[in-house]
Amino acid sequence: MAKAIQKITLDRSEDIPFDKLELSQKNVRNIKAGVSIEDLASDIALRGLLMSLNVRPIIGENDEESGRYEVPAGGRRYRALELLIKQKRMAKTEPIPCIVKRGGATSVEDDSLAENVHRLQLHPLDQFRAFQTLHLQGLGEEEIAARYFVSVSTVRQRLRLASVSPRLLELYANDEMKLEQVMAFSITNDHVRQEQVWDTVSRSTVQEPYYIRRLLTESAVRAADRRAVYVRLETYEAAGGVVMRDLFDEDQGGWLQDPALLEQLVFEKLKTDAEQLQAGEGWKWVDAAIDFPYGHTSGLRRFYGERAEFTEEELARHDAVKAEYDKLDAEYAEAADYCEETETRLEELGNELDRLNDRTYVFDRDEVARGGAFISLGASGELKIERGFVRPEDEPVVETEETDADGHDGEGDDADAASTAGGVSINGKPVAVEPPEEDDDRIRPLSDRVIEDLTAARTVALRNALANDPVMAFVAVLHIFVLKTYFAYGYGSDSCLEVTLQSAKFTQTQGLGDTAWAKEIEQRHEAWGHDLPKNASEVWDYLIALDEVSQEALFAHCVSLSLNAVVQPWNRRPAAIVHAEQVARSIGFDMVGAGWSPTVDNYLGRVTKAHILQAVREAKGEQAAQLIDHLKKQDMAREAARLLEGSGWLPEPLRLVVDEAPAEDGNNGADEVIEDNPTEGAGVDPPAFLTEGAEGADTAPEDSDHEEHRQLDAAE
Structure with missing residues (x-):
């Protein structure tokens, strides 16, 4: 005979005045967590009590209900209601909806635990x-x-x-x-x-x-x-x-x-700024662009303004500030103790002198009427203005046959060496189109265009380094003078210096003007341009009056602008490139020290996947190359740039050639390559994320996918 299923009877709900309730000491929740009591009270005041309290009658001395109830489940709600009463926002006799449990198979602690554990958090x-x-x-x-x-x-x-x-x-x-x-x-x-x-x-x-x-x-x-x-x-x-x-x-x-839309807004604002500059300063022309190629001023004569003269008031103020600064500085130099007040005053006086000395440049009106300016964007979004350039067709007609020696821009005036972008080289010859990329694993020779751009960057950086070493600049010029004087005709071409001071332009290499080397050259050129006399006939006397150090510095700057170590398919000049290596080695120059590193724009995005993997393999080892060998070209280039950062790896055209020594032990000169291109094999420890887990050649195969993800995370 089948047993009858026993029906469940639920505890009934009753409204009990709050002053008849008291918090049970058997509630299992003792640690504060979640919303505070104050916030919960505010929520109850807004929407009312959404959940009843779970209560049990308190039994008196004769095992009878005393009329009061303890609250084992719902303690936070109880405290929130208690707070509302203290705040006079609720009466203490307010009926509270409660589930009253009398007897049963579970204890007070059991019910309190069940209410908290069985609660499911909202997804x-x-x-x-x-x-x-x-x-x-x-x-x-x-x-x-x-x-x-x-x-x-x-x-x-x-x-x-x-x-x-x-x-x-x-x-x-x-x-x-x-x-x-x-x-x-x-x-x-x-x-x-x-x-x-x-x-x-x-x-x-x-x-x-x-x-x-x-x-x-x-x-x-x-x-x-x-x-x-x-x-x-x-x-x-x-x-x-x-x-x-x-x-x-x-x-x-x-x-x-x-x-x-952004480009359109940039061009519109540049056009407006150019028109305002032209109208406000009187230039014949103002060219505006987001960027101008490096060497865009080639073939243009450059003239400079002179600082505006002090007014009588400014001069008097300048003399007074300078006198106070010199006096205070001399007294402070003899003082034994540090004085913060004196330091602050000296800084204030120095800043005021800088403001007084930082006067605008005034240009000759006749020159402005025939000259122009370039307006573009600086690296931080500021407006960059280059003033004082005269086009050849705007030069004044000179009736005499005299040639004005200052009719050059200081960087050479050989128009044949000027270049234009869009498939034309620095010598005006067509640049070979980069061959279509082959997606196989063979290491193909770098394209002529990549080699030319890399060596153009190296040339500009080496120019900058040579300018900072006047002694070697003298030696470099002396070298070509000796070749032309004491040796057979033609040896002069064995020098990388174009001592006629023609200066090759590298307009085909994008971003070259934004490099630290190009900016330093530009700043140095500007500074000398402002200092030199405006009339060519006065230059000799100016140079004679210069001190020896200044003469050497100016000489090094001019010589450095003639350096050309660019490798081109139709003009490789092997002897000149060897001489460039000698100059670089003599002044302690290398591209890593100059700050060059491989990026997507300057190398990795322009070569094949095989070249990218070769670079990572040489710098970081086979394990690092395997991390990215499955990626598409664009993603591979980005990840490779991250992996190569700080490694000191250089592509072959940028490496300093080391004199070959007789090969021993069959290494075929591999040590020389490692010496100039530090890699894992050169004793430099690879990053931890590339070696973690590598000790175990016995690592389980099933863990390899997880390991690869973790390593890519670290690389990111």
């Missing part, structure tokens, strides 16, 4: 969507934050997460995507793009948030880009531009999604 996605619903119902971000006791930025983050593509959120709900990945996708509202990137990432072994962000922003422009700084984000957004922002990670202002 984050449900919370995101709930916040979104409240926002759509008209609640502002600040009001939602106040109601749920979180910051406004937290509300914005959760609303942003709820706006991710529904398809991706469904994957997150089913534990097929991590929260960190959803956060990475939230930087854009473009659901189509989000899903495209996920389709790409889901098939890749690299699915980290940084990689998702990179793919989502690869066609955007950073807010820190000089173009964005110049135009200003407010102007870009007012014109309809959209800025992607990352609410979960440092984004340095975000990413501008419309590069075409």
